[in-house]
Amino acid sequence: MLELVIFSTLNGLLYGMLLFLLASGLTLIFSMMGVLNFAHASFYMLGAYFGFQISRYVGYWPGLILAPLLVGVIGALVERYGLRVVHKHGHVAELLFTFGLAFMIEELVQMVWGKVPVDYRIPQLLNFSAFTLFDTTYPAFRMFMLLMSVATFIGLLLLLTRTRVGLIIRAALSHPNMVGSLGHNVPLVFMLVFGAGCGLAALAGVIAGPALITQPAMAASLGPILFVVVVVGGLGSLGGAFVASLLIGLIQTFAVALNVSLADVVAPLGLTLTRDSIGGDLWMATVAQVAPIIPYLLLVLVLIFRPHGLMGNRET
């Protein structure tokens, strides 16, 4: 049991930290510009594919740096020549723009790299098990994923709290108009934040690509969860995104380990429910089986009972 708890915690933390790498950029962009960037997960996918392509020529490690930079530049260009133009038509236009962009990127990726997963390999240097606990091994690459995301989190935190750039960004989070009035070039800040957010997503892609398979469906399968993280964490709150990412990562991993169903819950009350009762499978489905939808349940509950999220300071 202890073994299951330890490894589920590790797996949950890892998944949560990956989510955070994506959610941090998304929440910054969302709260600054009011744009819910539907294409955010697509930049994560682009990161993985760029990393894969670079790794074929010069190995994994250069890709870890180059791919996020490249995607960051693409992100900045998208903001400068796409979003900024659409901006004057309001938020709905921006939303639709990113929505279309997500489909375009997916189609493009399919055309260039095909529909079948690509063979993105773990670097040879990290192809061993980091440690063995209760004779279960834990791969070194997963440790690397975890450490990389923690390091990025700390870096981001320092950047935002200890530098002038961070000061302006944080100010723009809560009072965008005020920052503009004070003479800062808010559009430039927007472009940089958008680019950096996309770069962070790409970094997550390069880290996750070899372990979680790099395929055209990877953006579509991760995208919805990101919105859950951002809403649950609360708008404009990096801390909130952090807590929500870990929460959802852990919930999803631990849910898989639980075999309790509604029928089990009511059994002590003297009620016997089977597949043939009214409601059918609803009573028999275990928590493990419904694990993938639990985050969405959380989303609905948060929107009803705490619309500004766990740590948010603005209303959605």
Next chain:
Amino acid sequence: MILRKALLGFQLAAALTLAAFGAQAQSVKIAYIDPLSGGGATIGEHGLKQLQFLVETINAKGGVAGGQKLEAVAYDNKGSPQESLVQVQKAIDAGVRFITQGNGSGAAIAISEFVTKYNERNPGKEVLYFNYAAVDPALTNEKCSYWHFRWDANSDIKMAALTNFMTDKREIKKVYIIGQDYSFGHAVRGAANTMLKAKRPDIQVVGDELHPLLKITDFAPYIAKIKASGADSVITGNWGNDMSLLLKAAADSGLQVNWYTYYAGGAGGPTAVKQTGLDHRVFQISEWHTNVPAPEMEGFADAFLKKYGGASGQGWWYLRMKNQMEMFAAAVNQAKSTEPKKVATALREMKYKNSLGSEVFMRGADHSLFQDMYISSFGSGTKHDEEKTGWGWKTVGLIKAQDTVIPTTCKMTVPS
């Protein structure tokens, strides 16, 4: 000038139409409706290569019905039953009368029902559905159809063979059942539970798990759960990425169990088994594997590997698809017609000697094929290896075709 251009355009269009018509008149189209994107794409692509190779081989021998060529046309159903129906309709609109599909019983049931309804409403334009791999028993029992033919042994037959094999393995104490959450996964789990209870009541089922179909990219949480359960063996019907990624996660965490599988040999599977380091501890039940001694089939598999193996080195895998296409060709020749209704009549009680030199037969009562089934284990020291791993399949059990026959509840409406 404009007139001349228009005339030229017309001539060109006429020429193209004629060419297209000519090709249509000569070739017999088979629509391949399987996942070519998403989690099932790896095996979908692998299956398509095999169909293409079969079509080339049959055409090289002169085609069917005195010189007509076969032609495989691919449609991507993305692994979904709804999308399958869209693609079937597209294929029918393009003039296709023969459909083949195999990956996913959900899609298979949808296609079978669609084709059955279509044929009722469109007499004279019937469409046949050849199923090379979807093994939900319902397809040849309560949901059987005259227009559906299956070349694989159904899930209950496979599970009966696997559990018979497990009966003699006294070291098995705790079994974990994991599968995909859809009709086929439910069928596997049900059969495994009842059969184990009957044959080995002393075995404890320590886990009975269903996970979303072809959606999971990280099986680590599931492997942690299997590990914690203390299971010494795992039974799974998983296929596609759900099989290779499950094994990959097992390799990462160093899980030491015996695996009883249907599809560990599917594309990507052998590579993952090699990573687990479980030498001859992963078993599969199939109608063939590369180390079944049969010169004709070995030569054929070698030729395929040379032409389509590519960098991944994925070799031949579906003898059932080979049986299907050869029997289809034989049925067309026998009926001297490519009219689906006549082909169906020729096919439904057909006996055929396949490229292993053994007798297989189609049962008219439910249109399912019976053939020898092999239980094999994957590991070192074999003649042929898979996916350049150095490991290959070794036969550990053989069930003769007549011993795989189980009763059917199918009540088929045979059209007059």
